[in-house]
Each structure stands twice: as structure tokens, then as C-alpha cells.
Amino acid sequence: MSAEVAGERTVSREEAMIMGRGRQITQEESETLQRDLADATEQFAAMNEVLIALGRSASDPDAVLDSIVESVRRLCRCEAAAIMLIEGGHFVLSSSVGFSDEYVSYVGDHPFNLDRASLLGLVTADRNIQQIPDVLTDPEYGRQDVQRIVRFRTVMAAPMLLDDEVVGALSLVRTAVDPFDDRALALVGAFAAQAAVVVRNVHLVRALEERSLELGRKVEQLEALSEVGGIVSSSLVLDEVLSNIIMNAVRFSGCDGGSIMEYIEEERCFTVRSAYASSPELLAKLRTIRVELETTLVGRSAREGHPIAVADLNTVALDPHLRLLHDDGWRSVLAVPVLRGERIIGALVVRRKTPGAFSADTIEFLETFAGQSALAVWNAQLFRELETKTAELQVVSQHKSEFLASMSHELRTPLNAVIGFSEVLLERMFGELNERQDEYLRDILSSGRHLLQLLNDILDLSKVEAGRMQLERSVFSVRGALDYGLSLVRERAAAHGIALSLEIEDGVDTLDSDELRFKQVLLNLLSNAVKFTPDGGRIAVVAKRQDDSIAVTVADNGIGIPPEDRERIFESFQQGRRGTQREEGTGLGLTLCRRIVALLGGSMWLQSELGEGSIFGFTVPLGPIGERARRMADAAADLPVIVVVDDDRASLDLMTAYLDGLGVRVAHARSGEEGLELIRSVTPAAVVLDIRLPGLDGWEVLERMRADDASRSIPIIIVSILDEQQRGLSAGAADYLVKPVARESLVAALRRAGTLPAVPSREAPVSTKGPT
Numbered sequence: 001m002s003a004e005v006a007g008e009r010t011v012s013r014e015e016a017m018i019m020g021r022g023r024q025i026t027q028e029e030s031e032t033l034q035r036d037l038a039d040a041t042e043q044f045a046a047m048n049e050v051l052i053a054l055g056r057s058a059s060d061p062d063a064v065l066d067s068i069v070e071s072v073r074r075l076c077r078c079e080a081a082a083i084m085l086i087e088g089g090h091f092v093l094s095s096s097v098g099f100s101d102e103y104v105s106y107v108g109d110h111p112f113n114l115d116r117a118s119l120l121g122l123v124t125a126d127r128n129i130q131q132i133p134d135v136l137t138d139p140e141y142g143r144q145d146v147q148r149i150v151r152f153r154t155v156m157a158a159p160m161l162l163d164d165e166v167v168g169a170l171s172l173v174r175t176a177v178d179p180f181d182d183r184a185l186a187l188v189g190a191f192a193a194q195a196a197v198v199v200r201n202v203h204l205v206r207a208l209e210e211r212s213l214e215l216g217r218k219v220e221q222l223e224a225l226s227e228v229g230g231i232v233s234s235s236l237v238l239d240e241v242l243s244n245i246i247m248n249a250v251r252f253s254g255c256d257g258g259s260i261m262e263y264i265e266e267e268r269c270f271t272v273r274s275a276y277a278s279s280p281e282l283l284a285k286l287r288t289i290r291v292e293l294e295t296t297l298v299g300r301s302a303r304e305g306h307p308i309a310v311a312d313l314n315t316v317a318l319d320p321h322l323r324l325l326h327d328d329g330w331r332s333v334l335a336v337p338v339l340r341g342e343r344i345i346g347a348l349v350v351r352r353k354t355p356g357a358f359s360a361d362t363i364e365f366l367e368t369f370a371g372q373s374a375l376a377v378w379n380a381q382l383f384r385e386l387e388t389k390t391a392e393l394q395v396v397s398q399h400k401s402e403f404l405a406s407m408s409h410e411l412r413t414p415l416n417a418v419i420g421f422s423e424v425l426l427e428r429m430f431g432e433l434n435e436r437q438d439e440y441l442r443d444i445l446s447s448g449r450h451l452l453q454l455l456n457d458i459l460d461l462s463k464v465e466a467g468r469m470q471l472e473r474s475v476f477s478v479r480g481a482l483d484y485g486l487s488l489v490r491e492r493a494a495a496h497g498i499a500l501s502l503e504i505e506d507g508v509d510t511l512d513s514d515e516l517r518f519k520q521v522l523l524n525l526l527s528n529a530v531k532f533t534p535d536g537g538r539i540a541v542v543a544k545r546q547d548d549s550i551a552v553t554v555a556d557n558g559i560g561i562p563p564e565d566r567e568r569i570f571e572s573f574q575q576g577r578r579g580t581q582r583e584e585g586t587g588l589g590l591t592l593c594r595r596i597v598a599l600l601g602g603s604m605w606l607q608s609e610l611g612e613g614s615i616f617g618f619t620v621p622l623g624p625i626g627e628r629a630r631r632m633a634d635a636a637a638d639l640p641v642i643v644v645v646d647d648d649r650a651s652l653d654l655m656t657a658y659l660d661g662l663g664v665r666v667a668h669a670r671s672g673e674e675g676l677e678l679i680r681s682v683t684p685a686a687v688v689l690d691i692r693l694p695g696l697d698g699w700e701v702l703e704r705m706r707a708d709d710a711s712r713s714i715p716i717i718i719v720s721i722l723d724e725q726q727r728g729l730s731a732g733a734a735d736y737l738v739k740p741v742a743r744e745s746l747v748a749a750l751r752r753a754g755t756l757p758a759v760p761s762r763e764a765p766v767s768t769k770g771p772t
Contacts (some may be wrong), residue, residue, distance in 0.1 A: 015400075031437050064198045065095035068170075068657050072191045073097050076184040078172045080150065081159075083195055084112065084120055085168040094168070101148050110145070121403045123157045124166045129189050131156035134180040153177045157183070157600045158436055160199065167199050172624060203500040213262050214361075220252055241376040242274040250350055255332070258350035259286060260338075260373060263300065268293045270302075270347055291321045291347075298347045301335040307406045308331030309334040312355035317495055331355045336361065337369045338377065345374045352495070354454075393750035418448040471599065474649060476515040477667070478508050478543055478550060479681070480674025486541065487695075489530050497536045505544035509681065510667060513600055520591045525554040525616045528590070532614075533558045546619055549602060551618035560610040569606075585650035593618070617680045640685030640755060643666045645701065648717075651739075653686055655719070658743045674698025679711055686755040693721035699731065708731040715753035719746070 030740050051540045065083050084091035088394045091112040093104060115121045118141070123130050132155050135141045152173035160168040170192040172180070180188075195285030236348040242260045257277035261270035263470040270291040285637065293299035306360040310316055310333045313326045325333060326592045330351045338346040348370045423443035433441065463757040486500055493500050511518070522541075533556040540555045558637070561569065569590055583610040597604045640663075644655045647670045667682055669675035672693045679687060691698035698720065705711040715734040719741050728736040735749040750756045 003094055034485055044150055063458040065195060066097070067097050068191050068195050068198070069097045072170065072172065074187060075187050076156075076180060078180075079152070081170070081172045083170055085160075085199065086114065086124070086166065088248050088350065089114060091169070099150065103146070104135070106149055107146065112143065116140070118146075119155050119157045120169045120171060123159045123169055127159050129156070129163065129185050129192075131180055131185070134177045138759060145720055149635070151175055156180045156188060158185075158188045160192050160196040162200055164198045167196060171179045172194055207523055217610045234373060238377065239274060243276070244372065245369060245373050246274050246276045246348070247396070249366055253350055253358075255334075255350040256352045258281075258348070260346065260348050261291060262346045262377060263293075263302065263338075264343045265344070270296075272296055273346070276418045279328070282324070283748060285324055286321075289320050289324060291343075295319060296321050297333070298335045298349060302337040302339070302344045302347055303335060305339060307334060307336040307367060309363070311357045313411050314355070318414045320403065325351060328351060332358070333572060334358045334366065336366045338370045338373045340378050345377045348373055360507055364692060391710070415448055415452050419445060419452065422448060439474075459573065471514040472516065473665075474652065475510050475512050475668050476518075477669055477674050478511050478676045479504055479677050480513075480669055480671060481515060481519050482522065482541055482552070483677065484541060484671065485519055488523055490527045493530050493539065496533075498530060498533050499538040501538070501540045503540065503542045505542075507545050508543050508550060511620060512622060515670070517596050517600060518620060521596055521618060522552065522554075524590070524593050525618075528616070529554050529556040529558075529614075549619040549621045551617060551619045553615050555613060555615040557613040560612055561606070561608040566606055575593065593708055639663060639665050641667055641682045642674065642686050642688060642750070642755065643667045643669060643678055643682065643684040644688045645669045645672070645678075645693065645698070646688075646690040647671060648690070649692070651719075655746070658746050662750075664756070670694075672698070675701055679705065679714070684714060686715045686717060686750055686753055688717050688719055689733075691718065691722050691724075699727075702728075715755060717746070717749045717753065722728065731769065 008430070008617060016611040018207070023384050049186040067082040069083055073079075078098075080096065082096035082099060083094045085094045086092075091239075093107050093111075096104065097391060111120050112120045116125060119132055120128060124679050132138050132141060134153050135144075135147050135155055136153060139391045141147075149380065150173060154177055155171065155176040156173075157171040160165045160170060170188055172188060174180075174186075220739075232329050246258050246260045249255070250261075257279065259275040262272050262273045267290075272283070272286040272291075275286065276285070291298050293302065297308060297310065297323060310322070313322060313331050313333065316322070320325055322333065330353060332352045332355050334350050338348055348366060389536070422441050424430070425436065426441050426445065482502055482504070486502060490500060526539070526541070533539060537557050540553075542553045542555070544551055594604045597618045597620070604616070604618040606614065606616055616649075642659060642664050644652055644659075644666060646652050646655065646668075649670075652668050652670070656668070661667050664685070667678055667684070668679045670693075672695050675687075675693075676696070689698050689701060695700070698718065702716060702718075705714065705716065716732065718728045718736045719739060720728075720736075721739045723738050724735040726737070734753045737745055737749060745755065
């Protein structure tokens, strides 16, 4: 036990000795470990601060670089630190701490170069971290001028590498000879790498900003081009368009002023049409000089077909135009030709008060503007030419109208004599004629009538072409107009055994249009059909509703019209090849018909087959009055109808006005035959009848109505210039009025006949009593 105990005491003593030595080692190293821990903590905090700042580098890169130089100065325990970036072949101070304002200013004026005379140049060339323990003892150090300002002795620098390219350096200085240890070297390398990341972000942000600015400029330029394009396409006022173009060209090219010129081809020179940001004095002088095509910068640009720029007017020979600009204080000029194909239209000139080159983007943009200018000037020139031609045509048209009016006056008088005396002689009023005399007189009469028809057609055609043919609208019976046309050609058709037929579709009643022109078109088509239909043939006239128009066709069974002539016959003085003609034509009839139908608002067409015949057709709109009458008839079919038969248009209009608002419908007829047909078709409540009518006179109409069971009971009010009241009443008239007739007299007569109500709606008595 004693030995064992003694042994235990020995071990305890050794252990105690060992433990005593362990406590001594830990205490010695404790301070070192604590310093290392404090340095690591400080370094970690500095690194964390820098990393946090890196997250903000896109918005404030200078703050990140300031944070780096401050952290590295503190961790490496030096007096000053700086970040130098490489720009333009030398170092530029970007961020610093600890350096005096004198040093910052001096380095700005005397930058470090990329050579081995300084530590910055050395680390850049060798791409590694280096230090100089004492710059005063280093024979290769060449920036003693900087050392004298800062009084530093030890200096260290690390290159900032970005994609294997040195973009700058991180530099530290100590004012005492105190070389940096390995720990400091490692810290500087780490901070230099972080500074390079910041520079990368700065480059990216700057590139993004530049692209954003460029995109913004492009958008503004496109908006300006769109605005100018809209003005070019919507305005023919040249000065307004050019003023807008030069204003936008100057604004979006970053220039100070400009002008736009028009090329005068006959004089081979340019003239200023519009200017922007130019003094009134300069503009006045620009408009007084000749900018020659052969001897000026503007002319050379136009001849060569591409823009020409002068970065500094002080360095070139000055033509009159450039001399004027130079004397006014302008220093750089860009001339852009305004071309349309190979043709010179003008020139666009922009200028600046300062010298300097024009960028490729600016030149390209202005070339686009020049293209817009070419279109504007071209459109304006065409418009001016059109105005000139229009004015000339108006003068020619006026002269033509005056000539035709004079010709009409001069020719109609002798023609009337020729036709009149021929008719007198043919009627044997001065004795008998032999066969040859009779033949010659008939030729003279026929030729005179043909010449008179030609004269009438030419005058009508000239009125249509000049827009001076006035339509006289009225509501007339379609059947009456068609019967009238057929009656005029019936004798000629019968002489050649040609059968005439008329078919009128149900619903075709009256038409609101120019009755005279309607009949003129119909008669021309009927005359042509009779002329070109062989003996024993047939002609059919058909009228029917077609939408809101009346369609009339005249069909014959002649030899037809060849396809190549179907359009040509509508041209002036063309008749087409339609076989042997029995009589001459003017060659203007179909031309005039087509123009009149178009004037009436309708259309004309032709269908023909060789050997089978031809169909000429035309449509005439029912017209506003006719449409209104039709709608009123559909809406109020039970209203009584009063037929007014009178060949005088003024009388028809007056009677219609008298009857307006009396609760009746009014229908017109302008001849006896037309009146009877209209009466049979509408069965009116009363008839207002004139006596002096073409064809059947009023007495015959009255007699036929009283002899017809369908019309015997219809009251007839005679309104005539003839004062034969007793005869009218004896023949069966309900009343007889002598023109001029007052409205009250006509209304009273219709009331006595029982046609109108006792108190018409429009003439309701007005009470003069107050409210009860």
C-alpha cells in the first residue's frame, strides 16, 4: 500500500508539473490569439460592410469604393488609401481616404502613367501585388514629386483585374518605413478584387443607361418621324410641313439651328424655304443669296447624293452660304440632300454654335427626315401644278362656254330660217315643186334639223361637263313620260313596220326627278332603236322597280353591237359599226345620255348579242320627294288623292303648295294623255284640270272622264286662263276657276265638291278666348 501510495504521489507530482507548464503556454499565446480574433472580427465586419455596399453598387458605386478604401486603410493600419482607375492611357483617382486636397488636385493635373516609374505602373504591368518598403531608397521609383506632397515612405499596390484585364489599382501608403506583412497583402488583394466587381457593375450600369438613353432617343425620333409623316400626308401647305420638319430635325439631332431649302431646277440653285432657331437677320440674308448647285457645300452634297459634314468652319474654304453662317457665329454644319430617286428636290441643313463631328446616328436620322422632306416638297409641287392646271382648265372651260354660247346665238338664227323656209316651200305655199326640187328641199330640211340637233347636243354636253346643267325636279308620272317618248317615234317606227310595246311593272307610279332630262334620255334611246332596227322588227320598253330606283330598258331585235364597240359608242362622236344607217346621227346622243343619267344619280348599261339585238337600260333614283311620297303612301294609304293636270311647271308647284297640309296626296300630270292614265291608275278623289294642254286638251279629258263609268263620278275642278265657265259647268265640271287662282278659292271649290273635310287640320280655328 505504501509503495502504491508513494507511486500515486509521484504521478501526481509529474502531472502537476505538466499542468503548470500548460497554463504558462496558454497565457503566452492568449494575447496573440485574442489579437488575431479581434483582427479577424474586424476584417469580417469590414468585409461584411463591403458586401452589403456591393448590393447597392448599382445605385451608388462611389459609396462602395469609398467603403473599400476606408476599410482597407483601417485593417492594414496605414495613413491613406486610394483606388485608381485606368482611363485614356493613365490613372484617374476614383476614391481616396487620408490624402490631402493638395495631393488630390496635383494627381488630377499630373496623373500616374502606365509605365514602371510608379508602383501603380509596376503592378499593372506585372499583374501582381507589390510593395516598396522605402521609396526614398528605391532608385527605380520615379514619382518623387508625389512623395514630397504626401511624405509617404512605404507604399503597396494591388492590380484590379476584370476579365483578365487590369482596370485599375488599389494603393496604400505609410508615412514611416514599415513594410506590410503577408496578412495585409492578402487583405489588399481581396479588396482589390471587390473593387473590380464594383467597376464591372459600374460599366454594366453605364452601358444600360447609355442603351436606355439611346432607346429613348430612338423612340423620340420615331415619334417625331411619325408626327412629320402625319403632317406630310394630311397637309399640302408646303411651308407648314417644312417648318415642322426642320424644327424636329434640329431638336432631335442635338443641333442649335437649321434650315430647309428647295431646289430650283431652272436656275440650278437652292432657296431657303424654312428655318428654325435662326435670327430674323440671318433668315433674311439666307433668302437673298444664291446657293449654287456647282459651287457650294449644299450643292456638292446634292450632286454626290450623300450627307457632307464640316466639323469646324474655321478649317475649310467658305462658300457664300457657309461664309454667312460663319459670320453669324455658327461653327459646324451638316448638309443632307433631299432627293426623290435621282431627282434633286432640296437640302436639309443643320448647324451648331460649337465645332465637333456629327455622329453616324445623327446623320442616319437626318437622312430619314430628308426623305420625309422629299415627299412633302414633291406633294406640294404636284399640288401647285394641279392648281395651275385647274386654273388653266377653268379658263379654257370658260372660253369654251363663251364660244358655244356665241355659236349657238350665231347659228340658231340662220338655221331657223333654213328649216322654216324649207318647210314653207315643201308645203307649196309659193307654188308647185318638181320632183328634184322636192328631193333637194327635203335634204336641206333634214340637214338643217340634223345640224340643229348637233348644236343642241353639244350645248347640253358642255353644260354637263362644266357642271352648269341645272336639274329641275318635279314629281311626274312614269307612264306618262314613257307614252310621250313612244308617241314621238311611233310614226317613224310605223313607216318601217317596227312594232312598239310598253310594259310597266306594278308599283311604278311617279318619279321625283327632272322630267325633261328623263324624257330626253328615253327619246334618244328610242330614236337609236328605231334607227338601227331592221324593217319589220320590234322594240320593247319595260319599266320596273329596282330597289329605290326606277329601271327603264329599251330592247330591239336588230343586228347587235360588236364587243369591241360596246364601250366606244358611249364616247363623243362615235356610233359604232351597227350596219347601214338610214339617217345620220350626231354621235353625241349616248355620251350625253350617260352623263345626264349620272347627273340624275343613276347608271346606264348595255347588253347586246350579235344577230339578236341590243338592250339599253338606265336607272333613276326615286328621289327624296318621290321616296317621301312613297313612304307617305305606304303609311297613309287611305288619304284621298288629288290629280293636278297642267303643262305649266309653275302652276303645278303652286297647286301643290296650295294643297299641302290639307290631308290629301297630290299627283301630277303634264298632258291630257298622261292625266287620263294617272286618273285610271290612282282613282283620285278629285281632279284639278287645265284646259290648254299638249295633245288632248282639257275639254277632251273632261269628255272622256264623263264617258267612262270608272271616272264619271270624280269631281273635276277646272282651273284655266280661259274664261269659259258656262261651257265647263255644262260639260260636267264641278267648279270652274279662272287663273290666277287664290288658295282660298281652290280650297273652297274642293270643299264644295266634298273632297276636303269641312275644317282642314292646318286651318283649324284659333280660339280668342282665355282659359275658362
